[in-house]
Amino acid sequence: YILNGRWSFSSGTDHCGWIMIGAALGDREGNALTPPQVLHVLLPRSDYEIDPESWNVVGLRGTGSKDLIISGAFIPTYRTIDADIVLGGNAWQHAGRTETLYKFPFSCIFPLGITSSLIGMAEGALACHIAAQKERVAVTGIPIKEDPYVLYAIGEAAAEIAASRTGLLETVDRFWDKTERGEEVSFEERAIGRRTQTAAAWRAVRAVDEIFARSGGGAMHLKTPMQRFWRDAHVGLSHAIHVPGSIFHASALTQLGGEPQGVHRSMI
Known part of the structure; x- marks a missing residue:
């Protein structure tokens, strides 16, 4: 997958080496799919920028929930998971975990x-x-x-x-x-x-x-x-x-x- 966009409210992002964010799937031209399909994806720090001025708020300043900017990041399939599987409670079966x-x-x-x-x-x-x-x-x-x-x-x-x-x-x-x-x-x-x-x-x-x-x-x-x-x-x-x-x-x-x-x- 190729990922582009801007994500808000990424709490604690200044301290992270990796992020997990939600990403809406699109077709090859970037148009959103109908019905919507969402993945959870993992990206290393080298694949995104942090907007340092994007978290200027009246409360919860310490969370540092800044915006992330991603442009043309490549994501291999093994660093993705279907959001519906997670929300549906079946992710453990796909991952082979029984804890x-x-x-x-x-x-x-x-x-x-x-x-x-x-x-x-x-x-x-x-x-x-x-x-x-x-x-x-x-x-x-x-x-x-x-x-x-x-x-x-x-x-x-x-x-x-x-x-x-x-x-x-x-x-x-x-x-x-x-x-x-x-x-x-x-x-x-x-x-x-x-x-x-x-x-x-x-x-x-x-x-x-x-x-x-x-x-x-x-x-x-x-x-x-x-x-x-x-x-x-x-x-x-x-x-x-x-x-x-x-x-x-x-x-x-x-x-x-x-x-x-x-x-x-x-x-x-």
Whole structure:
């Protein structure tokens, strides 16, 4: 294959010797195929350029998710894999691997790396908020620890963030155990798992909003970490893996005996 194009959001690319990206197949003239066909492809550092000015954002600056530019790179077939095989859960059969990790649903393990980071940000924001409020006195002269409304907000946020973490891990543990027993994780189970994962992300960030709004003006200073947690969490929530619409649609329709089609099967 010959690869050309520009790819955005390549996180951590400055530190990599190789990249794995998605590539849409075209005909010999470069026109996209219908229906679309996508491959995951591997390229060495010598085959692509990094746009150093392409990641200037309000949050998650540390991910360095810069654009890649590829022009006429040759890719041998052995460095490609059909994306549908990966998403369908059959890649392990093609590769001859039988370990649980390789048989584990891709639609569960891929979002896990992103949502777990988001929940970690929420936990960091909560810890930062609690530390700052211990000795804080409001402009009214009342210590924060005597304000029942702020205490309620902290307690509720802590519970929501903990529930997000628990829901995410419970799904992974249950899917892992089932896979290890040699049982297939059904589409309905995967859809519900994605619903749990997506809801966990939104729940955790809403909790961050509640405590950030009660952190006082000092939290707005760039010298304090609270504003960074808030910015990073919101940018993390904008990742495509956290878009709830089609996921909630698919999980509900499947539970009602329907058969989701098209975009409603995406990343499930």
